[in-house]
Amino acid sequence: MANNFKMLAKTMHGFEDMLAKELTDLGAINVEKGVRSVTFEGDTGFMYKANLCLRTAIKILKPIRTFFVRSEQDLYDKVYRMEWERMMKVNQTFAVDATVNSDLFNHSKYISLKTKDAIVDRFRNILGKRPNVDIKYPDLRINIHIQRNQVTISLDSSGQSLHQRGYKTATNIAPINEVLAAGILLQSGWDGQSDFLDPMCGSGTLCIEAAMIACNIPANINRREFAFEKWADYDEELFEKIVESSLKKTREFHHKIYGYDKAPSAARKAADNVKNANLAEYITIEQKDFFASEKEGDEKLHMVFNPPYGQRLEIKEFEEFYRNIGDTLKNHYANTEAWFITADPEAVKNVGLRPSRKIKLYNGKLESRLYKYDIYAGSKKAKFKKPQS
CATH class of the missing domain: 3.40.50.150 (Vaccinia Virus protein VP39)
Structure with a gap:
């Protein structure tokens, strides 16, 4: 229980009930439905299992910091003070996705850029070098969500959307997600x-x-990778046990x-x-x-x-x-x-x-x-x- 932390699973409109049931059946605790999302708690192994097994989730986010801001400079300063060097190496790449619903800020791309600048400046000032941004295939994908003046910084443990199962190499016109x-x-x-x-x-x-x-069969058993596999604290042995245990339940x-x-x-x-x-x-x-x-x-x-x-x-x-x-x-x-x-x-x-x-x-x-x-x-x-x- 002491190793549990809060996570958020994104989904499609109208799928909240199904996703909440999936999470409960999988063993999540404190499951709560939101709008196109469900929050829940579990440990690192459960985060791996959620990515591997959930059928109606699009992303699994791990919130790492929540704070309030009064201005753009306040946002920059608080992002800058986070210890990003513990989460990624300077030679790794990162990307920032932003969702904004606030009177203070009205442009998600600008928020992404401001967050990126704070992370890059911290690395440059501490280590003398800066990590590069890779929008398509980053080593670390960061999600920033601003609701009014509350900011939640999360790590995206999934990477590419979980609808990309890995088995579909050939598609037709208007394929179903x-x-x-x-x-x-x-x-x-x-x-x-x-x-x-x-x-x-x-x-x-x-x-x-x-x-x-x-x-x-686990929904994402055919995926080549998840974002968490590039994290500094990735436990490969634990993930392999999760895969093996899930396959035994077929x-x-x-x-x-x-x-x-x-x-x-x-x-x-x-x-x-x-x-x-x-x-x-x-x-x-x-x-x-x-x-x-x-x-x-x-x-x-x-x-x-x-x-x-x-x-x-x-x-x-x-x-x-x-x-x-x-x-x-x-x-x-x-x-x-x-x-x-x-x-x-x-x-x-x-x-x-x-x-x-x-x-x-x-x-x-x-x-x-x-x-x-x-x-x-x-x-x-x-x-x-x-x-x-």
Whole structure:
């Protein structure tokens, strides 16, 4: 307990509840939801585990100093007094990200620059040399958050966004973000207890994330590195133990996962990404037009997909496209729980089915809805429920 410290996990709008549950299930203490974030406490090993295992987190930040400021000079002075030489070597690189919500300061890039100057000046005055800035691949990524006159300085333990899992080397137009895909699957209640189909699989992201959830595979097991691996206090032996322990908690999956795409190039890219994720034994990718397909067998099917829509892709006769989605589900996919996300509410009106649930999400900056359709066995007609908002 004495070695625990406070951390902050960033996430997407609407994912706070799921992330809080993930953290609690993983063993975090004092979990508290914020806006697009969740704070929690744990030790260094838990920080490693959070980066490795969390599916709906984008970043894991470790706050190292909080203080109040009255001016730009006050900010500079207080950043300057921090012992940065204990956190990085002069021959290492660093970068500063800033988020500002304050009447005192109105430009995040200027705050980043002021913070950078204070760090560089301290090194130059103490050691006679200065570290360089590397915005893309720094050895130390520093996060500064200003809320009114309160400043929080954090170290970014993740580095590149945690949606960059490491398995996706080939993408198509408008690929779905991996964190968004995992969140959609968790929102849909996917638990690996049935067959799964993404009928418009694109790069294969939903299939891959579905397999990782079903098998309880750590979300970021395929990443090449995390930022904390370059920290001065990085414990490689501890991290290896965390990885080994997490992999021991994987489980067998006794159903099938399918991905369809009518474009040969998309199917090839999806298959490559599945192979990169080491999940080829669980996922089958086929070049197939969903509108010309039929459900395999009578058992329950869990379907989740991200159809193209007007803001992201040009669709000719999109009304017919979405009408075909509804017709295919009604006529060929009995005993299916179907979910899809779209930012085009007009398109959904053409599906011809009444959704049993609607969940507000964001796909990038696009306000979207995740729709659920229950296609029951024994009838080609959908039985409807009153939508839940």
